[in-house]
Amino acid sequence: MKNETKRPGEENKVDEETQTEDEEKEKSLLDKTNEASDRVEKATREAKKEADRLERLKSDEILSGKSEAGTPEPKKKEMTDEEYANKALSGDLNG
Numbered sequence: 001m002k003n004e005t006k007r008p009g010e011e012n013k014v015d016e017e018t019q020t021e022d023e024e025k026e027k028s029l030l031d032k033t034n035e036a037s038d039r040v041e042k043a044t045r046e047a048k049k050e051a052d053r054l055e056r057l058k059s060d061e062i063l064s065g066k067s068e069a070g071t072p073e074p075k076k077k078e079m080t081d082e083e084y085a086n087k088a089l090s091g092d093l094n095g
Contacts, residue, residue, distance in 0.1 A: 079087070087093045
C-alpha cells in the first residue's frame with residue numbers, strides 16, 4: 001500500500017473545485033428557472049391584454065346593437081288577400 005500524504009490545504013482545494021462546479025450547476029438551473037418564469041409571465045401578460053381587447057370589442061358590439069344576442073328576428077311579411085289567393089291557387093302555399 002502506498003502511503004499517501006496530502007499537503008495541508010490540498011483537500012480544501014479539491015472541495016472548493018467541486019463546490020464551484022456545483023454552484024455553477026445551481027446557477028445554471030436557477031437561470032433556466034428564471035427564464036421559464038419570465039416566459040410564463042410574458043405569456044400571461046399577453047393573454048390578459050388579448051382578453052381585455054376581446055372584452056372591449058364585445059362591449060362595443062353590444063352597445064352598438066351588432067351583437068348576436070338580443071337581435072330581433074326579422075318580421076315576416078304578411079300577405080295580402082290577393083297574394084294569398086294566388087299562392088293557394090298555384091300550390092305554393094306551405095302548410
